Amino acid sequence: MITDRQFRDKISGMVTGRVLFDEPMSRHTSMGVGGRADALIFPGTDGELKNVVSFFFKKGVPFLPVGNCTNLIVKDGGYRGALLSLEALRGLEIRNENFPSKSAALKGKHADIVCVYAQAGVSLSGIVDFSAREALTGLEFCAGIPGSIGGGVKMNAGAWGREMKDVVSSVSILDADARMREIAREDLLFEYRNLILPEGTIITGADFHLVKGNRDEIRRKISDFIAKRREKHPLAYRSAGSVFKNPPGCPAGRMIEEAGLKGFRVGDAEVSEKHGNFIVNRGSAKAEDVITLIDTIQKKILNERGILLETELKIIGEGL
Numbered sequence: 001m002i003t004d005r006q007f008r009d010k011i012s013g014m015v016t017g018r019v020l021f022d023e024p025m026s027r028h029t030s031m032g033v034g035g036r037a038d039a040l041i042f043p044g045t046d047g048e049l050k051n052v053v054s055f056f057f058k059k060g061v062p063f064l065p066v067g068n069c070t071n072l073i074v075k076d077g078g079y080r081g082a083l084l085s086l087e088a089l090r091g092l093e094i095r096n097e098n099f100p101s102k103s104a105a106l107k108g109k110h111a112d113i114v115c116v117y118a119q120a121g122v123s124l125s126g127i128v129d130f131s132a133r134e135a136l137t138g139l140e141f142c143a144g145i146p147g148s149i150g151g152g153v154k155m156n157a158g159a160w161g162r163e164m165k166d167v168v169s170s171v172s173i174l175d176a177d178a179r180m181r182e183i184a185r186e187d188l189l190f191e192y193r194n195l196i197l198p199e200g201t202i203i204t205g206a207d208f209h210l211v212k213g214n215r216d217e218i219r220r221k222i223s224d225f226i227a228k229r230r231e232k233h234p235l236a237y238r239s240a241g242s243v244f245k246n247p248p249g250c251p252a253g254r255m256i257e258e259a260g261l262k263g264f265r266v267g268d269a270e271v272s273e274k275h276g277n278f279i280v281n282r283g284s285a286k287a288e289d290v291i292t293l294i295d296t297i298q299k300k301i302l303n304e305r306g307i308l309l310e311t312e313l314k315i316i317g318e319g320l
């Protein structure tokens with residue numbers, strides 16, 4: 001349907017942001033692989049997003065929200081439907097100080113709590129910088145994670161023993177019927193690297209409860225985390241971060257290393273020599289190379305240990 005000229009004109013007329021048709025997703029994914037999406041749309045406002053979703057819902061056009069595409073592989077056959085980037089939704093503000101928090105961990109600390117609201121398109125580095133400037137502690141663990149608020153909350157992004165679920169106090173969503181609403185923390189079902197939401201739900205923003213802290217200490221923590229990442233992660237190459245979730249007991253990266261798979265390559269996709277749970281693009285990898293490599297790793301670990309490694313990154317689209 002999106003190939004129809006009139007349909008394309010209609011979509012383009014609905015948003016003030018960019019609308020890219022037949023867009024190679026290799027230009028947008030952090031891994032640098034992926035086929036063409038029928039459309040990649042950048043709504044300029046919440047209202048435009050709502051109109052587009054409502055239109056697609058009525059017309060039966062498949063759609064999917066994307067953030068910074070740092071945990072995403074689009075197959076080489078591309079995505080039939082529309083990818084909705086919330087990049088333009090970048091509002092970031094302190095909402096109210098001393099707001100009542102329901103978090104048990106924060107009981108008795110109300111005077112020090114500050115609520116920060118961020119729209120889905122704000123980058124995680126953006127909110128980390130903002131918190132540091134405002135001397136608010138809680139989000140330092142996100143330093144160096146290259147995603148957006150929308151992707152970060154959906155993925156329950158985490159590092160160094162902390163996750164989004166520890167700091168989110170509510171999430172604003174647009175449901176698949178194009179209704180906007182807010183979900184309170186106690187009604188949010190977070191699990192390891194996932195926030196369970198009904199299919200088609202788009203996160204438009206989130207409230208975070210942060211705590212007043214010492215600016216220098218916050219900055220020091222951020223620098224330490226970034227330094228640790230430089231030391232441990234293969235940042236010289238394109239990747240999508242950790243490929244597999246860590247099963248209980250042993251990190252996926254260690255299992256992959258012990259299986260002798262570091263440096264193993266399919267095409268230009270390679271298991272990083274530096275970190276076993278990263279697949280890096282050594283130049284012109286295809287999605288197919290990455291997916292074949294993932295499959296090879298899964299089979300080897302299953303054969304040797306009886307453990308099926310589950311992917312953390314999301315694979316969408318058509319083809320192998």
Ligand SMILES: Cc1cc2nc3c(=O)[nH]c(=O)nc-3n(C[C@H](O)[C@H](O)[C@H](O)COP(=O)(O)OP(=O)(O)OC[C@H]3O[C@@H](n4cnc5c(N)ncnc54)[C@H](O)[C@@H]3O)c2cc1C
Pocket residue numbers: 030064065066067068069070071072086120144145146147148149150151152153154155156157158159201202203204233235239240241242314
């Ligand atoms: C070098 C590197 C290091 C990384 N380190 C970490 C780390 O330490 N910890 C960690 O957890 N992750 C890490 N990641 C992975 C990734 O950055 C995170 O998962 C991030 O939160 C994904 O955000 P994104 O905006 O890029 O989401 P995308 O990759 O664009 O999307 C990921 C998923 O979220 C969905 N999604 C995106 N936006 C929305 C929205 N608004 N509403 C609903 N669903 C949405 C998408 O449909 C998709 O299923 C790393 C990645 C790289 C490349």
